[in-house]
Amino acid sequence: MILLVISSIICLQAYEIDVNTFSNYLDVHNRHLHLEWLLNMDKKYINATSVYTFQVVGPQINKISLDIYKLNIYSTYLTNGLLLPHTIDSPYADSDQGQRLNIQLDRTYYRGEYIELSIKYSIDSKSRSISFMTKEQTSTKTMPYLFSQCEDANCRALAPLQDTPAIKQTYTATIIFKDTEAADVFMSANESQDQFLILNKPQDEPNFNWKYKYFIQEVPIPSYLIAIVAGNIEKKKTSTGGRTYLISEPDKIVPYADELKDMEQFLLAIEDYIGPYTWGTYTLVIQPPSFPIGGMENPLLTFANPSIMTGKGTGLSVTIHEMAHSWFGNTITCVNWANMWINEGFTVFLERKASFTHYNSTDDIKLNAIIGNTSMYQDMLGYGLNSNFSSLHPDTTGLNPDDSFSEIPYEKGFQFLTYLEQIVGQDDFKQMLRAYLDQYKYQSIDQKEFQNFLLRYLQEQDVKDFSTKRYKILENWDKWVYNPGLPPVILDFSTNKLTEAQEYCDGYIRADGQQPTNWQDYDNFLQTQKLIFLEDLYKKAENNLLKLNVVDQIDKDLKLTQENDFELKFRWFRAILTAGDKNRLTQVAEFLGQIGRGKMVYPVYRALNQLDHEFAVQTFQTHEAFYHPIARNNIRNILGLRDSFIQ
Incomplete structure (x- = not known):
């Protein structure tokens, strides 16, 4: 088991709580997760065991509560084999957020103690985080296909978890699968070099071999970034000597790779503005067309909808956006879904900075912002201009946070950061963002912490006219974040x-x-x-x-x-x-x-x-x-x- 110890542990109680988790995450943190999955893709079923390393961060606990969604829970037990009693309840009558799994511990555990326990469970077609596809639904029509989608709070349908972006954990996984059901399997983690083919064929089904792969994610990530894809897929490097790779069905991989030949250049353009990419390699998976979103920024395994592949390169802004998440969203993460703009607004801002570096077109960036503003306004009208869902701080108490998903955290967040940049100055703002990444690397924060850091940084750097800039920043901050409807300051993107x-x-x-x-x-x-x-x-x-x-x-x-x-x-x-x-x-x-x-x-x-x-x-x-x-x-x-x- 790999367990990455972080020297500085943030005090989550100082940040806003997450109303969309039923876990007792303020009392106990999961530090490492190990998954053991046996895939049965034809029958749309996964036989699973998850192993946890929890650390008590509150004064004391005698139970652990986790988020689940329509998982079949069979047993909970300590790693020494001691069975632990468990119950399942639903804090809300509407179970759209899922259920709470309560595990009664064998004794009282105190601050600083570690608890290692396991859960046996299964996943079936009722899961909303795993999409099981028949071979007829794929392009090559030779094997079934499986992919996950966990953002916002859907990873509770993947495993019992503290399904909140406030908690980051390392993870490992062992995935066992039939060679007739999947040519390969990939996860949002690095692959171990030790991969074995089990040659013993089952007596009742002699026409296949078992394969297994082992994955290691040594960087702590929130649960919504755990990801898997399996099927008739293969991996290809997109450029010689570069760090970027492509995964797709084999019949599409050559034209896709040709259209994505500039991926390494996208990565370099982002680094030019914000600093080094720290995740090693970057892999993009072009999913089947039923993938529900444009892209998903799973580290080391970004997912994208094939609609970005136009044959003309006109859809590749999605690729730049998902790459930019490697800094904002994956490295620094929002502490709850009310602060989603901490992920998305920053990413859109970085995406457009990098797009300018790569394409050198001010007009294109301005028009992108106008298009984004139009989409944002349409979403606001859909919710109602007075709805808190049209603010940068939606309240999803008792609701699935997916209900508040829209262009608003993307575009209103981008405009807020552009407004702040205009106050601070472009160069000082860029240097501030680099320092911000260094300060909160691999942590989860809220907007108030970002505000505190911004003001503290400007003061410590003795930025010119600090008092005036501080006043302008604070003057409209709460209006930008909490007020519904259009931004309090209208920016000019005309061209x-x-x-x-x-x-x-x-x-x-x-x-x-x-x-x-x-x-x-x-x-x-x-x-x-x-x-x-x-x-x-x-x-x-x-x-x-x-x-x-x-x-x-x-x-x-x-x-x-x-x-x-x-x-x-x-x-x-x-x-x-x-x-x-x-x-x-x-x-x-x-x-x-x-x-x-x-x-x-x-x-x-x-x-x-x-x-x-x-x-x-x-x-x-x-x-x-x-x-x-x-x-x-x-x-x-x-x-x-x-x-x-x-x-």
């Missing part, structure tokens, strides 16, 4: 490229179903200009200004219904459905069965539901088995089918 895209949209509206003279300008637009054009088209549709004859002319000129770039395609479908177009419902339904990324399917389902509820429900029922459990749940909610949710 001539924005005006060009907006005027292009207006030109089609004025042409009233005819071809505008400048229609070919679209081919020379930046990718972000195309997105602005489609966002503007959606606004026109909302205001009843997008006529169906205009829709037909745009599609005739730009062929957007046949577009392969899903960032463009979902915006097109959302706009035309809002305009009342029923002529392309077949193509809309096909699109909704091709991709499971929430960012893309949720807006289209909302627009389709408004236009034709019965067709929207029929489309969902046709593709329901394709979607990840998280996406299925959210789409049911959009369609008003949430009461029928059974999992």
Whole structure:
């Protein structure tokens, strides 16, 4: 067992509590987790044992409480074999957050003592953190496929855990699998060089061999970053001499690797701004299309939706974003999901700094910020401008924190940091961020601690006009963090490229179903200009200004219904459905069965539901088995089918 001892242990009681965990994490911390899993991918089942090393941090304890979600718990026992009694309860009548596993200890343990115990359990298809796919759902159609998705609080469906970002632990894992069910298995950890093929074939099933792999994660990480992928997959280096790798199904790996040939350059661009990458290698997994999000920043094993692979490199901003999480989110982590912007806002800020270094396009960065602001505002309208979910500090007491997931922590957080940068100055702000990473490396913090550090740093560095800057920083801090709705200070991201895209949209509206003279300008637009054009088209549709004859002319000129770039395609479908177009419902339904990324399917389902509820429900029922459990749940909610949710 590998146990990394951290010299400085943070006092979590000084930070905000996590309302989304049932564990007694303020009294006892898990320092190391070992997983032993036997995969049965055909039967969608995992036979599991988890082994824990807990340390008492409160005065004393006589029980340990952990988070679980629909796990089958068989036994709990100390490593010396002594069985411990356990009970399961649900603190809330609505079990969407899961249940609490209470383990009664053999005696009272006191501050500083360690407790080693084990839990035998199993995972089945009811899990919302593990997606079991049949071989028919994969590209190669030769083996079943398995992948995890744990953020926000879904790792409790992977193992009994202190499922809170406040707790970081090292972990190891032994994964046993059939060679007929998976060509390989990878986790968010380093692979041991000792990997064995068990040659003894089972007498009742002689047509396969057992394989096993051993993984070691020596850096402490929160539970939501534990990740696994298994199936007909292979690993390939993306550049000679670089640190970056790609994993995908073998039929896709060559074109994917070609499109991702600049991954090492992305990493260098981020390092140029923020400092060295400390995780060793970087591996990106292009998942099957049912993966519910654009990307997930699991250390050493980032997951991404195939919608980022456009063949033109236009979707690779997701890659830069997930890389940037290696510094913000993975190295420094939010202490609870009310502080998610500590992960996401910082990452968007770093992503855009690195994108400028790599692409050297101020216009592109500004347009990205405008597009992000539009998405943020739409999410705010969805929650309500007065809802605390439209603030940077959502209250999810009694709720699954997934319910508050939106663009708001990303974009409002980015704008807040940009506002602070304008006060502090670009160079001083960059140096502050580097010092911030050094100070809180491998820790979890809240926004108040960041505020304290920022002010302390500026004072210690004797930054020019410190008193004035301190006043400006504190003047609007609480408004930025706690107030719902739009930011208290509106930032200017305007550019001539924005005006060009907006005027292009207006030109089609004025042409009233005819071809505008400048229609070919679209081919020379930046990718972000195309997105602005489609966002503007959606606004026109909302205001009843997008006529169906205009829709037909745009599609005739730009062929957007046949577009392969899903960032463009979902915006097109959302706009035309809002305009009342029923002529392309077949193509809309096909699109909704091709991709499971929430960012893309949720807006289209909302627009389709408004236009034709019965067709929207029929489309969902046709593709329901394709979607990840998280996406299925959210789409049911959009369609008003949430009461029928059974999992």
